[in-house]
Amino acid sequence: MNHVRIPGVLVVLAASVALIGCGKKEEPKAAAPAPVAAAAAAQPTMVVKIGHVAPLTGPIAHLGKDNENGARLAVDDANAQKIVIDGKLITFELLGEDDQADPKTGTVVAQKLVDAKVAGVVGHLNSGTTIPASAIYNQAGFPQISPSATNPKYTQQGFKTAFRVMANDVQQGSVVGTYAAKDMHAKKIAIIDDRTAYGQGLADEVEKAAVANGATVVAREFTNDKAIDFKAILTKIKAKNPDVIFLGGMDAVGGPMLKQMKELGIKAKFTTGDGGCSPELIKLAGAASEGVICTQAGLPVDKLPNGQKFVADFTSKYGPIQIYSPYSYDAVMVLIDSMKRANSVDPAKYLPEVGKTAYNGVTGKIEFDEKGDIKNGAITVFEIKDGKLVTLKSEGGSTAAAAAPMPAAAPATEEK
């Protein structure tokens, strides 16, 4: 009984898992962005790698895949345009990495992209992974555009390489907090966050804005981004009898939380930020999602001039949009647009152009302020009615229709 052997079945199983794991990484070992000064005539075509990072496994893998699909669509569209930069026909290639929404893994895959000599990175999805990874990209000297990291700290580190195409949590938190206190007439607010950089950061801003508008925070409770049982904290909140409950967290937390609120007989209105403002939340919470108020940074996609085409292309290829795929699409396009303007794919040459972006994207006009935040980023408030996200109102933002130079006013609520 002491023989140790590896059964054939296990080997086959392991091999198939390994194969599946490796499939996506088999990129041709094509040329990394070489110095553009090299003889232009020698090489008519060139491959430019763009990195993309989001969690592709774990509780919010659906959002990660959504981001990656947005970026993939952008790369496909750009390749179809046959872009020529500095006399070479450019083929863009997306290197999709999985950071598991884990800050440690985030820095590991960031280094991997640096070693793969990508020209720029779109990502990461979570603030918690974006912030530590941004230091690595800054060191490597190529631009990083996050489609969804909304924690203000990301662009406050003084990195010339960090950009985002979405309004940050200071803006979003202020809109949610003010909306709860003023439009929903909430006197007592309970705030829950999932202890991630995103959830905690947003919850703090909501708390500030709600208190500034005369509401009282009666409970501040915490969970984590992998939990599914919230009855203990909800019971505690129920005893405080709030008018409004705010969740700083993702849809995967919000769905079961809404159902459990109903089971406990909690009558308070539920509000959440962009992480929970998705069709997935409606699917997970079912009827319990009726009447939920949530915000998304940016304008509703169907309200944008270029939105229709994107929605049609995306849904026919990948199915329904979750939240951020229009932003990851735009982030890739901003990188490519900057390369075109610089007439170079060398990060050192085209990085300064990223900051000067004035691009009409799917999500509206994209311009960056000196920190790398989007100028005049829009926030939209939604209500879930009959299983659909219905727009209540939008604040800020510029549509492509109003593409004239916008006043560079950063939102007044911004600190520092």
Place this chain on the structure above:
Amino acid sequence: MDTLLQQLINGLTLGAVYALVALGYTMVYGIIGLINFAHGEVVMIGTMVAFTVIVSLAGSGMPPLLILGIGLLVSVVVCMVLGWALERVAYRPLRGAPRLTPLITAIGMSMVLQNVAMIIWGRNYITFPPMIEKHIYTVGGATFTNVQMAIVSLAALVMLGLIYLVHRTRIGMAMRATAQNPQVAMLMGVDINRVIAMAFIIGSALGAVAGCMVGSYYEIAHYQMGFMLGLKAFTAAVLGGIGNLAGAMAGGLLLGVIEALGAGYIGQLTGDFLGSHYQDIFAFIVLIVVLMFRPSGLFGEREGDRA
């Protein structure tokens, strides 16, 4: 007072789920001293299989309870096969190896199962269709649902059945003999390979039952749900004394209640110095304190490394 009552109800339901999963850990550990870290994933597969069956039968016009029953049955059978296969493929070849080897294999199997589930059921959350119409009852200001009642009573029934099986039947006697000393049991004519396989099969069947409960209680399933659940259930098993069936049950219920009360009252107890994000820490502190005074858990026997 109604808050306290509500927290106790929350904790008991959560605890009943932990207890059922913990029974699967303890069953295997009690007999061969292996911590089967893949057990949480067996529970997950149980939920997923039940989900698939229920969704495919949902349009057939059968009564919902019958569909739920069929889903439960199919998932129990699938998990039994899975448990048997795990033992046969991953653990039996390592029977004589040092203790650490099968432990690492178990962690490996847990990852393999997670990834296989991700390939089959995708990476999105799955909404478990509610088959039992939820009724909400209110007693003394606290609310509970019929689903919660079903979970607690089913868990109690399963545990009683298991204790009967182990202490009153032939296979149970063979299990206890193998647990005490596999070599001697073999010499007495016990087919220990069969007994060990049975332990895995029964443990996995319990996992499937737990999986269906988790599915119908939270109405949500995900390919990574087994990991945290498994970890908590393992903690519950250690708390109660791993290898001991009654201990697993007590440990599970206790852990559930501690977590609920911890989340509910830790702020008040510490003057808001610690918030509800310390609820897991609270549970682990209790575990450490118990293990300091009773190193083999609440119900664990003093001698030996096996029950």
